[in-house]
Every structure is written in C-alpha cells, then in structure tokens.
Amino acid sequence: MRVLKAFLGAAAFAGVGLMFLGTASARSPQQGEDGAKLKIFFVDVEGGQSTLFVTPAGESLLIDTGWQGREGRDADRIVAMAKQAGLKKIDYVLITHYHEDHVGGVPQLVARIPVGTFIDHGPNREMDGGVTQSGYEAYQAVLAKGGAKRILARPGDVLPIHGMKVTVISADGEFIKQPLPGGGAANQFCHASETRPADATENSRSLGVEITFGKLKLLDLGDLTWDKEMQLMCPANPLGKMDILIVSHHGWYQSSSPALVDAIHPRVAVMDNGETKGGSTPTLKTIAASPGLETLWQLHYSVEGGPENNTQAQYIANPAGTDAGYYLELSGAKDGGFDVFNARTNATKKYAAPAR
Numbered sequence: 330m331r332v333l334k335a336f337l338g339a340a341a342f343a344g345v346g347l348m349f350l351g352t353a354s355a356r357s358p359q360q361g362e363d364g365a366k367l368k369i370f371f372v373d374v375e376g377g378q379s380t381l382f383v384t385p386a387g388e389s390l391l392i393d394t395g396w397q398g399r400e401g402r403d404a405d406r407i408v409a410m411a412k413q414a415g416l417k418k419i420d421y422v423l424i425t426h427y428h429e430d431h432v433g434g435v436p437q438l439v440a441r442i443p444v445g446t447f448i449d450h451g452p453n454r455e456m457d458g459g460v461t462q463s464g465y466e467a468y469q470a471v472l473a474k475g476g477a478k479r480i481l482a483r484p485g486d487v488l489p490i491h492g493m494k495v496t497v498i499s500a501d502g503e504f505i506k507q508p509l510p511g512g513g514a515a516n517q518f519c520h521a522s523e524t525r526p527a528d529a530t531e532n533s534r535s536l537g538v539e540i541t542f543g544k545l546k547l548l549d550l551g552d553l554t555w556d557k558e559m560q561l562m563c564p565a566n567p568l569g570k571m572d573i574l575i576v577s578h579h580g581w582y583q584s585s586s587p588a589l590v591d592a593i594h595p596r597v598a599v600m601d602n603g604e605t606k607g608g609s610t611p612t613l614k615t616i617a618a619s620p621g622l623e624t625l626w627q628l629h630y631s632v633e634g635g636p637e638n639n640t641q642a643q644y645i646a647n648p649a650g651t652d653a654g655y656y657l658e659l660s661g662a663k664d665g666g667f668d669v670f671n672a673r674t675n676a677t678k679k680y681a682a683p684a685r
C-alpha cells in the first residue's frame with residue numbers, strides 16, 4: 330500500500346498522475362470508489378437486447394435475454410457479465426416482449442444461473458405460428474417449473490427492486506396515466522414526427538421502464554414502435570427529460586420518432602444494434618441531431634449507416650466485421666454524473682453531474 334501511494338505521489342508530481350488513474354479505472358471499473366454506483370452492462374447479443382443492472386448492494390435486474398440457440402452464446406455472455414459483476418444469481422429478469430431476440434435466451438439462461446423473478450407484460454399477443462409463439466411457450470415452460478416467481482407488470486407500477494427505482498411506463502400496449510415527476514409539459518417535437526400506421530406485432534406491447542438512481546434517469550422502452558411513441562408522447566410529454574436513452578428497437582427506423590427522442594433530451598444514447606440489424610440511417614441521424622446529445626454509443630458498427638452516420642469509432646464496442654462480443658458498461662452516481670466504459674478500447678468517458 331505504501332509503495333502504491335509513493336508511486337501515485339511520484340506520478341502526480343511528474344504530471345502523469347491523471348493518466349495513471351485513468352488507466353487503473355479502465356482496467357477494473359467496478360472496484361474501489363465505484364462501489365456506490367449503479368452499474369449497467371450492455372451485453373452484446375448481436376442485435377437483440379440484454380442489459381444488466383446491478384445496484385450498489387448487489388441487487389440485479391436483467392432486461393431481456395438475447396437470442397436462443399447459437400450454442401448458448403447469449404446466455405454465456407450474460408453469465409460471464411454477471412460473474413464479472415460478482416453475481417451468483419439474477420434477482421429479476423424483465424422480458425420486454427416475446428420476440429426471439431428478447432425472450433429467446435430464457436431457457437439457456439436458467440440452465441446456467443438461477444433467476445429469482447421474471448417480469449412481463451402478460452400473454453403473447455402475436456400468434457405467428459413460428460418463433461414468437463415457440464419462444465413464448467418455452468418461457469412459459471420455464472415458469473411452469475416453478476423455480477422462479479413471476480410479476481405481471483402494469484403501467485404505473487413500481488417494481489420491487491431495491492437500490493434503484495424502476496417505474497413501468499408501457500405494458501401490453503397501455504401507458505402510464507399520470508406524468509412522471511418533471512413530466513407533463515406540451516411536447517414541441519410532435520409536429521416534426523410523421524403519423525405512422527399502428528404496429529400489430531409484439532413490439533407495440535413492449536414493457537418499457539424508467540429507471541432512476543438518485544438524480545440519474547434512464548429510459549428503456551424495449552422495441553416500442555413509432556405509432557405507440559406518438560400515443561405516449563403527444564401532445565404532452567409525460568416523461569420529462571432523461572440522462573440516458575437505451576435506443577428503442579436496436580435503432581431500427583420503425584421506432585425513435587423525434588417526438589420521443591428529442592423531447593426526452595438524452596445526454597447519452599446507447600444503441601443495442603447488430604452489424605446488419607437495427608442501426609438504420611434515419612434513426613442514427615435523428616439521434617445525432619437530438620438537442621442535448623453528447624454521445625451516441627453503439628454495440629456494433631452499422632453497415633447501413635456507413636462512415637458518415639455511425640458514431641465515432643471509439644464509441645463503438647464492436648467494429649465492422651467483428652463478432653467478439655465486446656460490451657459497454659455504464660457506472661452511474663446518485664448526483665447524476667456517470668461514466669461509460671468500452672470493453673474493446675479499455676477507455677472510459679466521463680459525464681459530469683449536471684448543475685441542477
């Protein structure tokens with residue numbers, strides 16, 4: 330310890346202390362002073378969703394489980410992430426909806442790590458006779474075994490997770506009736522959003538949540554589609570402003586209306602796109618032009634977006650042509666400040682707490 334202190338002192342004296350500290354923080358972002366932070370791991374499931382939240386007390390919430398099959402690739406990646414975060418079980422697994430890139434990984438996940446409670450929006454509404462139905466049935470079979478509890482979520486519910494507040498915004502096509510604190514004002518961005526036909530798939534049923542940790546606010550609406558965004562956000566914005574947006578629907582153009590993206594005014598957006606899934610050019614442009622946006626982070630380079638529409642290379646976890654499964658990790662503080670760590674580059678970008 331004394332040697333380390335002496336070295337730090339010498340390094341600071343030499344004017345390179347900051348560099349040294351930056352490297353140390355990148356190597357082990359969940360240790361030391363980060364103990365009081367909310368950790369959010371954006372697992373790369375190649376164009377599906379899987380986002381792991383771990384509170385300072387070690388309580389955990391996983392939003393979606395990635396794809397089935399692929400020899401358990403996605404479940405393996407989630408479990409590796411959970412172990413790195415010090416977890417032996419996942420307390421809550423929230424299923425946004427029953428498409429295969431969200432619920433598909435459930436059977437393989439429960440075969441690898443215990444799950445305390447599943448949370449969902451109720452029955453599958455998309456009888457496609459294919460992967461959506463079979464994915465839902467496989468999930469029901471896991472629930473029927475009785476190893477985990479299950480919560481049916483309704484808009485306005487606050488989920489029983491300690492250490493952060495998880496409020497249900499949307500579920501089964503319905504929305505919160507009362508605005509959140511800071512919400513309720515007229516939405517000036519509705520006029521810039523075209524009207525689109527109703528989406529009849531499970532996407533529109535997505536179980537969406539707001540997560541707050543002290544002053545830090547994050548929004549994840551699953552794959553909620555454009556028409557539902559307009560219903561939720563117009564004419565008044567019930568959500569107010571958010572610090573972090575998990576971009577809906579992997580950045581596909583069927584979601585991310587200006588009425589949603591611009592109105593919530595995110596500082597950072599994180600897109601769980603694959604190389605050829607999501608990451609649509611119009612959506613990349615909408616997010617880049619969003620007022621107040623400091624950085625778009627992407628799990629993958631988007632082939633469709635090309636060099637002119639993808640975010641800068643250092644904010645992409647997995648560059649073109651790679652499938653190495655690099656993750657992004659966000660560490661949030663209660664004062665509203667946060668860091669984002671890119672596991673590929675080992676670099677961390679800091680976002681200071683806003684003056685408010």
Ligand SMILES: [Zn+2]
Pocket residue numbers: 376377378428430431552578579
């Ligand atoms: Zn999806």
